[in-house]
Amino acid sequence: MEFKINNDYFKKAVLEVRNAVSSKTTIPILTGMKIDAKPDSLTLTGSNSDFVIERTISIVNDGLSRLEILETGSIVLSAKYLNEIIKKLPNDIHFKVDENQLATIKSEEIITKMNGIDVTEYPSLPNIDLHNIVTINSNDLIEIIKQTVFAASKYETSPVLTGVSFSFQKELLTCIATNSHRLSLKRLKIKSDLIGSFIVPSSSLNELLKLFGSYTTDIDIFATKTNIVFKSENISFYSRLIEGNYPSISGLFSQQPSTIVTLDTKQLLEGIDRASVFANEWRNNNINFQIDDNSKIMISSMSSEMGEIREKQYIKNISGDEELSVTLDGNFMMEALKIIKEKEVNLCFNGSIRPILIEPIGNGSHLQLISPVRTY
Amino acid sequence: MEFKINNDYFKKAVLEVRNAVSSKTTIPILTGMKIDAKPDSLTLTGSNSDFVIERTISIVNDGLSRLEILETGSIVLSAKYLNEIIKKLPNDIHFKVDENQLATIKSEEIITKMNGIDVTEYPSLPNIDLHNIVTINSNDLIEIIKQTVFAASKYETSPVLTGVSFSFQKELLTCIATNSHRLSLKRLKIKSDLIGSFIVPSSSLNELLKLFGSYTTDIDIFATKTNIVFKSENISFYSRLIEGNYPSISGLFSQQPSTIVTLDTKQLLEGIDRASVFANEWRNNNINFQIDDNSKIMISSMSSEMGEIREKQYIKNISGDEELSVTLDGNFMMEALKIIKEKEVNLCFNGSIRPILIEPIGNGSHLQLISPVRTY
Numbered sequence: 001m002e003f004k005i006n007n008d009y010f011k012k013a014v015l016e017v018r019n020a021v022s023s024k025t026t027i028p029i030l031t032g033m034k035i036d037a038k039p040d041s042l043t044l045t046g047s048n049s050d051f052v053i054e055r056t057i058s059i060v061n062d063g064l065s066r067l068e069i070l071e072t073g074s075i076v077l078s079a080k081y082l083n084e085i086i087k088k089l090p091n092d093i094h095f096k097v098d099e100n101q102l103a104t105i106k107s108e109e110i111i112t113k114m115n116g117i118d119v120t121e122y123p124s125l126p127n128i129d130l131h132n133i134v135t136i137n138s139n140d141l142i143e144i145i146k147q148t149v150f151a152a153s154k155y156e157t158s159p160v161l162t163g164v165s166f167s168f169q170k171e172l173l174t175c176i177a178t179n180s181h182r183l184s185l186k187r188l189k190i191k192s193d194l195i196g197s198f199i200v201p202s203s204s205l206n207e208l209l210k211l212f213g214s215y216t217t218d219i220d221i222f223a224t225k226t227n228i229v230f231k232s233e234n235i236s237f238y239s240r241l242i243e244g245n246y247p248s249i250s251g252l253f254s255q256q257p258s259t260i261v262t263l264d265t266k267q268l269l270e271g272i273d274r275a276s277v278f279a280n281e282w283r284n285n286n287i288n289f290q291i292d293d294n295s296k297i298m299i300s301s302m303s304s305e306m307g308e309i310r311e312k313q314y315i316k317n318i319s320g321d322e323e324l325s326v327t328l329d330g331n332f333m334m335e336a337l338k339i340i341k342e343k344e345v346n347l348c349f350n351g352s353i354r355p356i357l358i359e360p361i362g363n364g365s366h367l368q369l370i371s372p373v374r375t376y
Numbered sequence: 377m378e379f380k381i382n383n384d385y386f387k388k389a390v391l392e393v394r395n396a397v398s399s400k401t402t403i404p405i406l407t408g409m410k411i412d413a414k415p416d417s418l419t420l421t422g423s424n425s426d427f428v429i430e431r432t433i434s435i436v437n438d439g440l441s442r443l444e445i446l447e448t449g450s451i452v453l454s455a456k457y458l459n460e461i462i463k464k465l466p467n468d469i470h471f472k473v474d475e476n477q478l479a480t481i482k483s484e485e486i487i488t489k490m491n492g493i494d495v496t497e498y499p500s501l502p503n504i505d506l507h508n509i510v511t512i513n514s515n516d517l518i519e520i521i522k523q524t525v526f527a528a529s530k531y532e533t534s535p536v537l538t539g540v541s542f543s544f545q546k547e548l549l550t551c552i553a554t555n556s557h558r559l560s561l562k563r564l565k566i567k568s569d570l571i572g573s574f575i576v577p578s579s580s581l582n583e584l585l586k587l588f589g590s591y592t593t594d595i596d597i598f599a600t601k602t603n604i605v606f607k608s609e610n611i612s613f614y615s616r617l618i619e620g621n622y623p624s625i626s627g628l629f630s631q632q633p634s635t636i637v638t639l640d641t642k643q644l645l646e647g648i649d650r651a652s653v654f655a656n657e658w659r660n661n662n663i664n665f666q667i668d669d670n671s672k673i674m675i676s677s678m679s680s681e682m683g684e685i686r687e688k689q690y691i692k693n694i695s696g697d698e699e700l701s702v703t704l705d706g707n708f709m710m711e712a713l714k715i716i717k718e719k720e721v722n723l724c725f726n727g728s729i730r731p732i733l734i735e736p737i738g739n740g741s742h743l744q745l746i747s748p749v750r751t752y
Contacts, residue, residue, distance in 0.1 A: 081682055084653045088646070102683075110650060114683035270464070274486060277460040306457055307478075307490035 001037050001073025001097040005057070006066040007089050007107060013044055013055045014086050016211060016235070020046035020053040021079035029121045032076035036119075037069050045122075046079055051204040052125060052238040053211065070096075074119035077103055085112050126227040126238060134168060134192035134221050138212045138232065141219055144175050145205050147186045147339050147366055152202045153179035160244040163199040166228075168192045168221075176249060177202075182332045183249070183369040184339075194221060198228050199246055204239035211237060252369060257348035257357065259324050261297060262317035265345050265360070268299075269337040275301040275309050276330040284373050287330035289347075291315075294322045301330065316344060326352045327375045336368045377413050377449025377473040381433070382442040383465050383483060389420055389431045390462045392587060392611070396422035396429040397455035405497045408452035412495075413445050421498075422455055427580040428501060428614040429587065446472075450495035453479055461488050502603040502614060510544060510568035510597050514588045514608065517595055520551050521581050523562045523715050523742055528578045529555035536620040539575040542604075544568045544597075552625060553578075558708045559625070560715075563741040570597060574604050575622055580615035587613060629743060633724035633733065635700050637673060638693035641721050641736070645713040647675045647687055652706040654679040660749050663706035665723075667691070670698045677706070692720060702728045703751045712744045 017033055025031060025048070034045040042057045059067045075097045086093070089107035097103045101116040145164065153161035158180070167174040173188045208230060212219065217232045223241075230237040272287055279285045279301035290298045297315055302308035326349060337345070342360035349356055358368040393409055401407060401424070410421040418433045435443045451473045462469070465483035473479045477492040521540065529537035534556070543550045549564045584606060588595065593608045599617070606613040648663055655661045655677035666674045673691055678684035702725060713721070718736035725732055734744040 078682060081653060085650070085685065088650045088653070090646070108687075109689070110647075110685070110687035112683065112685040115681070270466070271486075274461070274464045277457060277464070305491070306454060307488065309461065309486070309488040311484075311486035313485070 001035075001075060002070035002095065003037050003042060004068040004070065004092060004094050005042070007086070007091055007093050009057065009066045010093055011086050011089075013057055014083050017044040017046040017053050017055050018079045018083040019207060019210065020048055020051060022048040023080050025049075029076060029117055029123075031078060031080065032117055032122070033079040033082055034074065034076050034119060034122050036074045037072050039069060039072060042067055042069070045125075047123065050201050050240055051207060052236075053207075054125070054236040054238070056234050056236075058234075073097060075101060075103055075116040076119055076122050077114050077116050081114060085114075126224065128222045128224055128227065128229050128238075130222060132194045132222065134173075134190055134194045135218050136173070136188070136190060136221065138215055138217050138219050140188055141230070142209055142212060144173065144186045144188050145209055148175045148177040148184045149202050149205045149209075150177070150335050150339065151179060151182055151184035151368070152177040155179075159242055160199055160246055163201045163242040164205055165197060165199050165246040167197045168194045170195065176246070178247070178249075178369075181329065181371050182336065183252070184336070185249070185367045187365040194223060196223065197246065198223055199242040199244065200228055200239055201242055204237075208237055208239075211235060252355070253357070253367060255350055255354065257320065257350050259291070259318070259320040259322070259349040261291070261315055261347045261349070262344055262361065263297065263313065263315065263347065265337055265340050265343060267313055268345070269334060271299045271311055271313055272330050272333050272337070274311065275299050276334070277301075278303040278306055278309055279330045285330040285332075286327050286373055286375065287333065288325065288327045288375075290326075291318070291322060291324040294318050321349075324349055324352070326356065327373045328356065328370055329373060332370050336370060340366070377411075377451060378446035378471065379413050379418060380444040380446065380468060380470050381418070383462070383467055383469050385433065385442045386469055387462050387465075389433055390459050393420040393422040393429050393431050394455045394459040395583060395586065396424055396427060398424040399456050401425075405452060405493055405499075407454060407456065408493055408498070409455040409458055410450065410452050410495060410498050412450045413448050415445060415448060418443055418445070421501075423499065426577050426616055427583060428612075429583075430501070430612040430614070432610050432612075434610075449473060451477060451479055452493040452495050452498050453490050457490060461490075502600065504598045504600055504603065504605050504614075506598060508570045508598065510549075510566055510570045511594050512549070512564070512566060512597065514591055514593050514595050516564055517606070518585055518588060520549065520562045520564050521585055524551045524553040524560045525578050525581045525585075526553070526711050526715065527555060527558055527560035527744070528553040531555075535618055536575055536622055539577050539618040540581055541573060541575050541622040543573045544570045546571065552622070554623070554625075556623075557705065557747050558712065559628070559745040560712070561625070561743045570599060572599065573622065574599055575618040575620065576604055576615055577618055580613075584613055584615075587611060628731070628745060629733070631726050631730065633696065633726050635667070635694070635696040635698070635725040637667070637691050637723045637725070638720055638737065639673065639689065639691065639723060641713055641716050641719060643689055644675075644721070645710060647689055648706050648709050648713070650687065651675050651677040651685050652710070653677075654682055654685055655706045661706040661708075662703050662749055662751065663709065664701065664703045664751075666702075667694070667698060667700040670694050696725075700725055700728070702732065703749045704732065704746055705749060708746050712746060716742070 036043040044055045094106040103114045105112040164177045173190045176185045220231045222229045296312040300310035340360045344361040346359040355369040355371045412419040420431045470482040479490045481488040540553045549566045552561045596607045598605045664676050672688040676686035716736045720737040722735040731745040731747045
């Protein structure tokens with residue numbers, strides 16, 4: 001196995017795949033990155049218990065010759081050390097593996113030798129049905145994930161809630177995440193041959209955001225009962241699926257709100273951020289919203305020990321009851337508002353114990369719910 | 377007590393003083409920041425067991441009226457919460473304290489109330505002899521600290537070595553720091569009425585670097601047996617001194633080196649950084665330097681498990697013995713080279729067991745020593 005490659009190009013690919021490799025595993029082969037040199041391409045593979053990243057570098061790329069395969073072959077090298085070395089090499093890299101699995105990496109006057117592991121020990125990738133497929137632009141995919149994944153549960157007590165539910169219908173993808181105290185839902189129009197619902201772990205989706213964040217490309221999505229694959233021209237991202245039934249949300253959005261308040265998204269976020277200074281000290285980050293008349297909403301928090309903070313913000317529009325007091329988790333509210341791009345939001349209240357609906361104005365495809373905190 | 381102040385201006389001052397206040401202390405008053413409103417200025421004070429920061433804001437500042445004192449008085453408020461609140465306020469601040477030590481901070485429609493502590497409980501500042509004084513420009517002071525403090529010991533087993541020794545003579549300041557394996561010395565020409573040697577804790581000096589880093593100003597230095605003060609127009613920084621005798625360095629620099637090698641500073645640093653990839657796995661971050669002929673130096677490290685890395689760098693100039701093999705702590709060597717601004721350095725070797733002298737070319741005021749590691 002032998003190839004020559006542009007160092008910057010190799011550096012980027014190694015770093016992308018390195019993120020899939022956990023250094024915590026006790027199985028030595030899984031701390032490694034697999035490198036396959038084929039006649040026309042180089043493939044790097046890294047994996048952990050949740051997902052696998054496969055990155056291909058073709059010998060023809062952007063019309064420039066950045067890769068030259070001199071001899072085909074495969075090797076597994078420590079992902080951590082490979083990444084550490086490659087990122088520090090100043091110029092083109094000459095990579096060669098001898099019959100004893102010893103890799104020699106040469107760049108200018110710098111020679112690195114690394115002990116490799118035989119590639120036959122490396123686990124094989126899941127088989128995927130390539131027929132049922134949906135193609136989504138990476139920007140749309142990233143947006144739908146960003147606007148839902150934050151709402152998933154951080155606790156393994158309810159495994160299905162640690163993932164995001166992807167429901168593919170013929171013309172609609174619906175993503176939902178909830179930790180049972182707040183929920184985020186986002187819809188996207190698609191044309192899909194892939195039909196079904198899949199729960200994808202948040203850890204995989206957060207990595208996927210990093211991986212595809214710097215590309216604008218079409219992404220093909222395939223799935224089996226146990227795996228889902230997101231595939232662009234050069235990158236394949238395999239994630240395991242979470243088994244189980246995702247809770248039904250039917251009925252959650254059908255209530256008629258008793259009060260609808262229109263507020264400036266950014267100003268509201270800043271107000272809650274300020275009020276949260278004292279709320280952090282308190283259980284549940286409690287922030288209180290109160291309306292006394294129809295022109296202002298008061299946002300406040302207090303800690304009996306430290307003090308209190310309260311501010312009034314102008315209401316842009318109000319309909320329904322004009323008297324209201326609701327206490328919410330300030331962190332949930334801030335996370336909800338942070339991923340809303342629209343300038344204004346409607347907060348739809350239904351008394352002080354039913355969930356609040358957050359609705360960005362001018363974007364019907366995205367809804368969020370937050371349950372109030374009971375205070376006595 | 378009552379004043380009005382520009383929020384950005386107050387924010388900066390509060391943040392500077394907040395850094396002196398540890399939230400870990402069990403004495404409530406020491407988690408606080410003291411605020412004194414005098415007729416013509418506002419003074420903020422924060423302290424911990426190592427140092428005190430006193431920041432003054434005058435009512436006349438840059439010709440702009442950014443502070444208006446309405447009623448004099450003093451209060452101590454939680455430094456953490458004060459900083460959290462102030463940094464989030466959008467506009468001018470109206471600050472008022474009532475007879476029950478309750479502070480009300482108002483900015484636009486945002487009202488914060490904080491419980492204060494009576495100021496009489498706050499510890500008083502050390503008395504300083506204002507006669508024996510030396511004045512140093514902040515840029516020179518920052519440079520002399522940066523070029524020595526990194527070399528001090530991180531371990532409390534030898535307290536004097538956790539500080540930097542400041543020796544003031546009539547026309548020369550010498551700063552030295554060492555952890556007994558490496559040493560950095562820097563000299564600065566001064567005109568001083570302050571004569572004596574003082575050991576200043578590294579933690580104080582690292583804070584001082586942050587505090588004065590954004591200002592170019594003259595700094596007056598005073599000292600007593602137990603304290604040293606660095607004072608600019610608006611900031612007084614009091615540090616405790618470390619008791620004890622700093623080790624003598626006489627004789628350390630008098631040896632005649634057997635080999636002097638001139639190398640490019642940046643390239644050498646990058647080479648050691650690369651070689652350190654495998655060295656980290658090994659004890660002492662061992663990096664080997666080897667000269668076989670008079671044109672190149674080989675930098676290498678190896679880990680029997682992972683592999684090895686070696687590179688050759690061109691020697692710009694060499695005098696003395698042309699055969700040499702020395703093993704050093706790569707991290708010490710990198711920290712030494714990082715704070716050298718000069719393009720080239722001399723490495724002066726004296727066999728493989730005596731300390732290596734690092735001498736920036738064109739800067740006689742700065743010297744460093746690193747002891748080799750014995751390898752068998």
